[in-house]
Amino acid sequence: MKICVFGTGSVGETLGTKLLELGHEVKMGSRTASNEKALAWVKKSGPQASTGAFAEAAKFGELVINATLGAGTIEAFKMAGAEHTAGKVIIDLSNPLDFSKGMPPSLFLSNTDSLGEALQREFPRARVVKALNTMWCGLMVNPRLLPESHHTFMAGNDAAAKETVKGLLQSFGWKPEEIVDVGDITAARATESVLPIWLRLYGTMKTGAFNFKIVR
Numbered sequence: 287m288k289i290c291v292f293g294t295g296s297v298g299e300t301l302g303t304k305l306l307e308l309g310h311e312v313k314m315g316s317r318t319a320s321n322e323k324a325l326a327w328v329k330k331s332g333p334q335a336s337t338g339a340f341a342e343a344a345k346f347g348e349l350v351i352n353a354t355l356g357a358g359t360i361e362a363f364k365m366a367g368a369e370h371t372a373g374k375v376i377i378d379l380s381n382p383l384d385f386s387k388g389m390p391p392s393l394f395l396s397n398t399d400s401l402g403e404a405l406q407r408e409f410p411r412a413r414v415v416k417a418l419n420t421m422w423c424g425l426m427v428n429p430r431l432l433p434e435s436h437h438t439f440m441a442g443n444d445a446a447a448k449e450t451v452k453g454l455l456q457s458f459g460w461k462p463e464e465i466v467d468v469g470d471i472t473a474a475r476a477t478e479s480v481l482p483i484w485l486r487l488y489g490t491m492k493t494g495a496f497n498f499k500i501v502r
Contacts, residue, residue, distance in 0.1 A: 290315055290347025292340060292362050294323035297379060297423040298353035302327065304427035306334050308457055315343025317365065344370035349377070349450070350412075356382040356401050357394070360408055372411035375447045377454070378402050378474075379418050379426070381481050390485045393478065402441060402474030415442035415451045416474040420484060422494025427458050429497075436497040439466050441473035466500065 291302045292315045302312045314324045314337045324337035337343070344350055344366035354362045359380050363371065382401040384394040395401055402416035417440040418426045425431055429438070438460060442448050452465050468476065480498070488494055 287311070288313070288346055288348045289351065290343040290349070291351045291353055292316075292343065292366075293353030293355075293380075294321055294327070295353065295355075297426075298351075299323075299327050300423040300427055301351055301353055301379075302335065303331065304458065306331055310334070312336070313338055313343045313346045315340045315362075315366070317362075340366040341370055344374075347374065349375050349454075352376060352378045352380050352405070354380055356380045357384070359401060359405060363405065363409055368409050368411065371409055374412060375444075375450050376405065376409075376412050376414045377418070377451055378405055378414055378416050381419050381478050383481065390482070390489065393481065396479060397475065400472070400474035400478050402471050402478070406443065406471050413442065413444040413447035414471060415440055415444070415447050416471065416477055417441075417451050417455070420477055420480040421497050422488075424494060425497055429459050429461075429464065431495060432497060434499065435461065435464055436499045437464050437466050438497075439468050439473075439477045441468050441471055441477060443470050 288311045289305050290313050291298045294316050302314055305312045311334045316324050319339050328335045328337050340362050382393050382395040383391040385391045406414040440451055455465055
């Protein structure tokens with residue numbers, strides 16, 4: 287599959303590298319086609335990797351992964367152009383983190399709205415699925431790093447889009463029973479609200495190699 291990854295940070299690079307390992311073609315999108323981080327990733331990643339501005343990357347991808355900072359998400363997709371994401375599945379990994387008052391960050395959208403909803407509202411022809419936003423990127427692509435079973439969540443309005451995302455997550459190593467569908471895109475309010483406790487735990491444990499498990 288041709289997959290576009292928005293974002294040149296550690297999350298985008300981790301996802302892009304894993305997708306290449308699985309045999310996908312990956313184009314990393316950023317503000318400019320000359321982004322140094324993206325070019326460095328392409329250089330070390332081989333012929334199936336490429337980079338381009340957001341619009342070029344979105345046009346290339348059959349599926350789009352959003353790994354941008356939450357504050358820049360809507361702008362990035364506006365730069366990409368609604369026509370290049372229409373009908374496509376967007377896996378939204380980002381969180382509405384507000385660093386303006388220092389650490390730990392707060393959420394600039396919460397309770398009655400979410401970044402996932404804002405993205406779906408702004409681009410109604412896209413099929414947004416909130417997923418993988420409640421953990422460190424190393425676990426996103428390799429859940430078996432932890433010795434026990436644990437859980438990941440997804441939210442979205444389109445059942446077929448969620449099935450596509452579930453299939454991709456299983457290719458990363460997630461077991462079907464570990465992928466919890468929590469409902470439509472409004473459920474992103476809940477999954478994004480996991481971030482304050484996640485950040486506190488990260489600060490306490492000094493590692494991102496942990497996750498949440500539902501016990502019933």
